[in-house]
Amino acid sequence: ALVEDGRHLLSNVISTSVKEQALYGGVVPEIASRRHCEFISATVKKALLDAGKTIDDVDAVAVTFAPGLIGAVLVGVNFAKGLAYSAGKPLVPVHHLRGHIAALYLTHPELKPPFLCLVASGGHSHIVEVQDYTHYHILGHTVDDAAGEAIDKCSKVMGLGYPGGPIIDRLARQGNPHAYKFSEPHIPGLDYSFSGLKTSFLYSLREWIKDDPDFIEHHKEDLAASLEFTIVDILMKKLRLAVKQTGIKHVAVAGGVSANNGLRNAFNEHAQKYGWTIYIPKFSYTTDNAAMIGITGYYKYLDKVFCSIDKPAFSKVTFK
Numbered sequence: 001a002l003v004e005d006g007r008h009l010l011s012n013v014i015s016t017s018v019k020e021q022a023l024y025g026g027v028v029p030e031i032a033s034r035r036h037c038e039f040i041s042a043t044v045k046k047a048l049l050d051a052g053k054t055i056d057d058v059d060a061v062a063v064t065f066a067p068g069l070i071g072a073v074l075v076g077v078n079f080a081k082g083l084a085y086s087a088g089k090p091l092v093p094v095h096h097l098r099g100h101i102a103a104l105y106l107t108h109p110e111l112k113p114p115f116l117c118l119v120a121s122g123g124h125s126h127i128v129e130v131q132d133y134t135h136y137h138i139l140g141h142t143v144d145d146a147a148g149e150a151i152d153k154c155s156k157v158m159g160l161g162y163p164g165g166p167i168i169d170r171l172a173r174q175g176n177p178h179a180y181k182f183s184e185p186h187i188p189g190l191d192y193s194f195s196g197l198k199t200s201f202l203y204s205l206r207e208w209i210k211d212d213p214d215f216i217e218h219h220k221e222d223l224a225a226s227l228e229f230t231i232v233d234i235l236m237k238k239l240r241l242a243v244k245q246t247g248i249k250h251v252a253v254a255g256g257v258s259a260n261n262g263l264r265n266a267f268n269e270h271a272q273k274y275g276w277t278i279y280i281p282k283f284s285y286t287t288d289n290a291a292m293i294g295i296t297g298y299y300k301y302l303d304k305v306f307c308s309i310d311k312p313a314f315s316k317v318t319f320k
């Protein structure tokens with residue numbers, strides 16, 4: 001993506017192997033790395049063409065250096081190093097989760113820190129106090145599975161396909177959210193836990209299938225709606241607590257799970273009920289994209305946070 005002034009998008013190109021990965025029921029790391037290698041050059045070229053710019057017009061090159069599947073992250077980091085080095089531009093390292101938060105600035109140009117942000121993706125579930133454009137305070141995070149991971153795993157158990165989030169979302173719209181109850185975590189403070197819910201979902205299904213082998217087929221809408229309801233309920237409870245503790249009533253949501261209609265509805269209800277000012281990203285900026293990395297890069301560029309050519313890539317890095 002090419003971005004200008006931290007708010008304007010000049011281009012945003014996505015090359016994805018998700019259909020190929022779906023054949024295997026999840027992301028196969030080697031396939032992801034290979035497709036990154038094959039498509040990164042053409043993808044960057046298209047981003048420049050769409051924006052009507054050349055690399056000489058660019059001030060800096062921003063790249064995700066962590067976290068993620070290391071093979072894929074390495075391809076991006078090394079490509080960006082080559083690009084920045086050959087063009088004589090500074091290289092700006094970006095943490096993926098910071099990118100999800102920055103995606104909000106595209107949808108809400110009026111949004112300015114401080115605000116609270118729930119970041120829920122396939123790998124993370126965090127409550128973040130965004131203090132300014134480059135400083136964050138993590139108030140809570142998941143101690144095991146992420147919200148998106150739990151949805152994907154439950155969808156897989158139901159044989160619904162990958163990625164589970166959009167499938168569960170679609171089915172949930174036609175089901176009863178109170179049809180089934182699954183165990184909710186009892187974890188102190190602002191941290192999350194989703195692995196118990198996943199196990200409770202699996203064990204409950206096993207019992208029900210004993211009586212009716214076609215249970216899932218007959219009840220998939222109610223199962224999806226009840227699962228979604230439980231996950232949204234867990235996410236919102238802690239977020240309400242975070243609002244109470246910090247007194248910050250500007251509340252945002254980001255990450256792949258922010259595409260979920262149940263979660264978006266819950267945000268709207270909370271705005272009405274508790275007087276929150278809410279910020280929800282456009283659907284197209286909820287899942288992984290380069291625009292959000294560019295926006296984050298812009299603010300780090302202003303702070304002159306550059307890295308050297310030997311900066312490593314990491315599969316995991318604590319978000320702080």
Ligand code: KG4
Nearest residue numbers: 121122123148165169256257259260287288
């Ligand atoms: O942020 P993202 O694109 O990638 C990671 O950084 O992980 O998030 C992907 C996650 C997946 O778990 C996917 O199932 C979930 O976001 N997701 C959704 C929806 N769309 C994507 N979860 C619930 N409802 C959706 N509509």
Ligand code: ZN
Nearest residue numbers: 121256287288
């Ligand atoms: Zn992501």
